[in-house]
Amino acid sequence: DIQMTQSPSSLSASVGDRVTITCRASQSISSYLNWYQQKPGKAPNLLIYLASSLQSGVPSRFSGSESGTDFTLTISSLQPEDFATYYCEQSYSIPVTFGQGTRLEIK
Amino acid sequence: QVQLVQSGAEVKKPGASVKVSCKASGYIFTDYFIQWVRQAPGQGLEWMGRINPNSGGTNYAKKFQGRVTMTRDTSISTAYMELSRLRSDDTAVYYCARRIVARPNGMDVWGQGTTVTVSS
Numbered sequence: 068d069i070q071m072t073q074s075p076s077s078l079s080a081s082v083g084d085r086v087t088i089t090c091r092a093s094q095s096i097s098s099y100l101n102w103y104q105q106k107p108g109k110a111p112n113l114l115i116y117l118a119s120s121l122q123s124g125v126p127s128r129f130s131g132s133e134s135g136t137d138f139t140l141t142i143s144s145l146q147p148e149d150f151a152t153y154y155c156e157q158s159y160s161i162p163v164t165f166g167q168g169t170r171l172e173i174k
Numbered sequence: 175q176v177q178l179v180q181s182g183a184e185v186k187k188p189g190a191s192v193k194v195s196c197k198a199s200g201y202i203f204t205d206y207f208i209q210w211v212r213q214a215p216g217q218g219l220e221w222m223g224r225i226n227p228n229s230g231g232t233n234y235a236k237k238f239q240g241r242v243t244m245t246r247d248t249s250i251s252t253a254y255m256e257l258s259r260l261r262s263d264d265t266a267v268y269y270c271a272r273r274i275v276a277r278p279n280g281m282d283v284w285g286q287g288t289t290v291t292v293s294s
Contacts, residue, residue, distance in 0.1 A: 101280035103219075110269055110287055111211075111219065116280035154219055158278035162235045163209070163221040 069157050073166025079174040084145045088169045090155035092136040099159035100138045106151045176200035178270050178285035185291045191258040194288045196270035198251040204228040206272040208253040214266040260292045
């Protein structure tokens with residue numbers, strides 16, 4: 068199985084900050100990396116697919132990039148509604164695997 | 175609009191089975207895998223498996239093989255996930271989500287989740 072190592076596990080930041088979250092795959096997954104946002108009591112919401120494609124309806128302050136087996140989610144200017152938990156997911160091979168999650172909290 | 179609507183919360187005793195449904199609407203049911211993902215209280219996301227509604231073909235995570243069965247009824251655009259021999263650590267929110275068959279993009283539509291509580 069492909070392991071996804073996500074960091075940090077938690078992060079405190081302020082409104083307006085630029086934030087990056089990283090996911091490292093244990094082997095090559097091409098660009099089959101997706102990012103989700105989850106708020107308490109809600110289903111996950113797809114933000115970025117195929118490493119850098121913005122899902123329809125998602126604000127442009129969210130972006131994704133890749134370098135080899137390292138993937139990054141960037142939020143350019145944090146808004147109050149962005150405080151949530153973020154997960155990466157590889158869809159390159161079965162079984163699909165998720166990162167452990169990053170909890171983004173208000174400083 | 176495109177949506178997945180799941181069945182309601184369940185309370186089960188250890189050793190019992192649970193069957194969760196996921197009704198799709200607003201799109202061609204057979205064009206998208208239905209994936210099942212669960213989340214134990216305070217924990218992360220765990221993939222359980224998927225079904226191709228067109229062929230009925232399934233893939234299960236090793237952890238659940240032998241205990242999980244995923245099926246579908248194309249006449250009513252509904253997928254099902256049945257988990258047997260329930261244990262207390264199966265207490266979780268169970269989500270269905272769709273992913274297009276043609277390409278492994280992200281899961282772009284999710285059900286609202288079904289809470290399954292396993293308790294004696």
